[in-house]
Amino acid sequence: xxxVSLFTFIRTFNKIASPEPWMPGVPLRVPVDENTQAMIRLVxxxxxxxWEDEDDKTVVTQLCSELRLIxxxxxxxxxxx
Numbered sequence: 001x002x003x004v005s006l007f008t009f010i011r012t013f014n015k016i017a018s019p020e021p022w023m024p025g026v027p028l029r030v031p032v033d034e035n036t037q038a039m040i041r042l043v044x045x046x047x048x049x050x051w052e053d054e055d056d057k058t059v060v061t062q063l064c065s066e067l068r069l070i071x072x073x074x075x076x077x078x079x080x081x
Contacts, residue, residue, distance in 0.1 A: 024075065
């Protein structure tokens with residue numbers, strides 16, 4: 001539940017910013033706003049750390065699902081610094 005909340009923060013910050021839809025490709029063609037990027041920088045290291053240490057397959061599945069949703073909203077900005 002805590003990880004879902006962390007991902008929800010990213011999605012909320014992104015929706016508040018009313019961004020243009022992201023366009024596929026790297027480097028980013030449509031960057032996320034600075035507040036969303038700041039939240040990504042805070043959340044993603046924590047999530048990846050939890051992911052590394054997690055043994056419960058259900059939790060890992062939920063992390064993958066949440067990451068997919070974030071990628072749908074902000075594209076590769078979720079994983080590229």
